[in-house]
Amino acid sequence: AQSVAQPEDQVNVAEGNPLTVKCTYSVSGNPYLFWYVQYPNRGLQFLLKYITGDNLVKGSYGFEAEFNKSQTSFHLKKPSALVSDSALYFCAVREGYSGGGADGLTFGKGTHLIIQP
Amino acid sequence: DAGVIQSPRHEVTEMGQEVTLRCKPISGHDYLFWYRQTMMRGLELLIYFNNNVPIDDSGMPEDRFSAKMPNASFSTLKIQPSEPRDSAVYFCASSFLAETQYFGPGTRLLVL
Numbered sequence: 001a002q003s004v005a006q007p008e009d010q011v012n013v014a015e016g017n018p019l020t021v022k023c024t025y026s027v028s029g030n031p032y033l034f035w036y037v038q039y040p041n042r043g044l045q046f047l048l049k050y051i052t053g054d055n056l057v058k059g060s061y062g063f064e065a066e067f068n069k070s071q072t073s074f075h076l077k078k079p080s081a082l083v084s085d086s087a088l089y090f091c092a093v094r095e096g097y098s099g100g101g102a103d104g105l106t107f108g109k110g111t112h113l114i115i116q117p
Numbered sequence: 118d119a120g121v122i123q124s125p126r127h128e129v130t131e132m133g134q135e136v137t138l139r140c141k142p143i144s145g146h147d148y149l150f151w152y153r154q155t156m157m158r159g160l161e162l163l164i165y166f167n168n169n170v171p172i173d174d175s176g177m178p179e180d181r182f183s184a185k186m187p188n189a190s191f192s193t194l195k196i197q198p199s200e201p202r203d204s205a206v207y208f209c210a211s212s213f214l215a216e217t218q219y220f221g222p223g224t225r226l227l228v229l
């Protein structure tokens with residue numbers, strides 16, 4: 001069975017500082033990894049994904065994430081935080097086709113990111 | 118593209134009533150997913166379809182829940198009879214070739 005852990009319920013960062021939201025995963029085969037953001041009373045918006053290739057993935061709104069296979073991690077990062085980045089962030093995983101896994105995503109519990117002015 | 122469309126956006130009903138949630142996926146997408154979000158359990162996959170065929174419904178909580186996809190442009194999730202513990206936000210998502218899933222705005226269901 002696949003799983004995702006987001007160890008921090010909340011991350012507080014001052015505006016202009018770098019931010020990191022942590023994510024570790026467990027999956028049998030090769031992982032497909034995703035980050036989504038959810039604003040209050042809204043659906044989930046896709047930020048970025050890792051399927052294969054370069055371990056550093058760049059996404060929307062200046063976010064990036066680094067895939068680390070040995071540590072089974074996929075942390076979300078941004079060099080300079082904005083107040084408008086405050087939201088709920090979800091990491092998700094599914095097995096890649098080589099693993100023969102199911103196609104649905106398994107989500108972490110989410111991390112509230114609060115950017116203080 | 119209008120994105121994934123869900124209706125209604127909000128639904129308030131009484132215990133025992135039938136509830137039908139609707140979803141229109143992004144045109145050209147071949148996968149459709151139904152998820153449920155609650156404070157206690159987070160985001161859970163309920164069921165998904167590929168080319169209108171249900172592939173995995175192991176996440177459907179009980180027989181009171183059913184889902185259909187009569188064509189590539191429409192899916193329904195039905196709860197009959199509804200119970201207070203079904204109160205949640207229900208999301209529909211679609212994707213092409215099971216890669217990036219794009220989510221609708223959700224239906225917020227309250228069962229009294």
